Amino acid sequence: MTAMQDVCTDLATEGAELARLVADLSPEQWSAPTPAVGWTVRHQVAHLALVSHLIGLGVDDPVAFEAETAPVREDFETGMAALLAEGLAEPVPDLLHRWADRRAVAVKGLAAAPRSEPVPWLAGPLPASVLAAVALMELFAHGQDIREALGVPYAFTDRIGHIAFLGTRTRDLAYRARGLEPPAEPFRFELTAPSGVRWNFGPEDAEHRISGPAADFCLLVTRRRNRDDLGLSAAGSAAEHWLGIAQTYLGPPGGGRARIGQYRI
Numbered sequence: 001m002t003a004m005q006d007v008c009t010d011l012a013t014e015g016a017e018l019a020r021l022v023a024d025l026s027p028e029q030w031s032a033p034t035p036a037v038g039w040t041v042r043h044q045v046a047h048l049a050l051v052s053h054l055i056g057l058g059v060d061d062p063v064a065f066e067a068e069t070a071p072v073r074e075d076f077e078t079g080m081a082a083l084l085a086e087g088l089a090e091p092v093p094d095l096l097h098r099w100a101d102r103r104a105v106a107v108k109g110l111a112a113a114p115r116s117e118p119v120p121w122l123a124g125p126l127p128a129s130v131l132a133a134v135a136l137m138e139l140f141a142h143g144q145d146i147r148e149a150l151g152v153p154y155a156f157t158d159r160i161g162h163i164a165f166l167g168t169r170t171r172d173l174a175y176r177a178r179g180l181e182p183p184a185e186p187f188r189f190e191l192t193a194p195s196g197v198r199w200n201f202g203p204e205d206a207e208h209r210i211s212g213p214a215a216d217f218c219l220l221v222t223r224r225r226n227r228d229d230l231g232l233s234a235a236g237s238a239a240e241h242w243l244g245i246a247q248t249y250l251g252p253p254g255g256g257r258a259r260i261g262q263y264r265i
Contacts, residue, residue, distance in 0.1 A: 007132040008111040010159040014139045015103045018048075021143075021152060023096065030092060034145040035224075035257065041149050044142045046087030046095060050080075051138045052102035055131060058120045059109030065120045072122055076251050106135060123173075123250040130169065133162040137248060141222035156194040156215045164191050164214045167221035167248045168201040174245040183208070183238045191217050208236030210243065221248040226259040 022045055030042045039047075058065040072079030087095055110119075110132045118125035126134065140163055147154050168189045172182035188206035191199045191214040199214060210217070212232035219225040220232060220243065227243045234240040 007129060007136065007162045008107055010162060011110070011132055011136045011139070012103075012107045014136055014143070014159060015052075015107070018139060018143045018146065019096070019100060019103075021150070022146065025092075025150075029150060032149040034149040036145050039145070041146050042088065042092070042095075043084070044146050044149075045099060046084055046090075048138060048142055049087050049095060049099035049102055050083055051135065052099065052106045054083075054122070055119075055135055056102055056105035056109050058131070059106070059113055059128070062120045069122060076122075080251075110135070130166070133166040134249075137163045137166055137222060140218060141224060141249070144219070144222070144224045158193050158195050158197070160214055160218045161193060161199060163218045163222070163248075164189075164199055165201065167217060167246070170221075170248040171242065171246075173250070174242060174247050177247060177251070178245060185238065187239055187242070189217070208234075208239035208242075210234050210239050221246045223247050223254070223256055226257050228259050 022041065025041065031040050033040055034044055036044070054065065054069065057068065068083070069079070071082060087098070090098065110128050113119065113128035115129045116127045119128050119131050121131055121134070136159070140160065144154060168187070171187060175182040185208060186202050186206050188202040188204065188209040189200065190209065190211040191201075192212070193199055193214050210232060212230070216225070216230035216232050220227055220230055223246075227246075232243060234243050
């Protein structure tokens with residue numbers, strides 16, 4: 001599931017599927033509000049084009065990456081907004097063309113990089129394989145917002161295994177984003193894939209455990225659903241607390257999503 005070729009193949013597939021979804025949208029659909037407050041479908045696609053650009057830049061030219069992302073490290077939200085402005089100003093055909101080119105560059109660069117080679121990223125250098133999972137997570141999360149704006153449900157596949165892996169690996173981001181000290185004890189994660197396969201992460205004898213559908217877990221760690229709408233269970237007080245704050249991306253946690261009633265996959 002976490003093999004480098006697998007994650008890059010899945011990254012390319014996920015990107016192509018989302019690109020097909022938005023290829024022929026009307027001007028009204030491009031301006032449709034998404035669940036992310038203040039963001040339209042156009043904002044979401046511009047953000048994904050920016051992410052692809054930064055990943056490609058990090059792989060191919062780390063010095064240029066550090067220079068271009070310096071404002072983000074000084075002030076994350078202001079810096080990202082400034083970088084996003086270029087994509088928002090483009091005509092839609094140009095934005096789509098640029099996004100396609102940037103996705104191709106990012107996937108090619110990640111696939112060619114040694115699996116464990118550190119690549120610069122906004123949260124600090126990441127192994128190329130992990131950064132590929134980050135790219136897939138971005139497509140999944142922002143793709144969710146786009147699909148909800150358009151009324152198109154997401155078809156969960158085992159491609160989300162990379163996101164589930166990332167969600168367990170980045171457990172401590174949720175604490176650091178809130179100025180909290182992560183627990184020293186590891187968690188055990190027992191997740192059921194869309195195919196029915198069981199994915200296990202962490203020591204079998206861990207006191208704190210989280211279990212449930214992997215699809216729900218991915219929606220949780222990308223903060224696309226309220227935990228009370230998902231079929232995840234926790235054993236241990238630390239695991240229970242984490243379910244309420246989980247996130248697998250850098251940046252402010254925001255207010256999260258309001259409860260909408262039990263979410264059906």
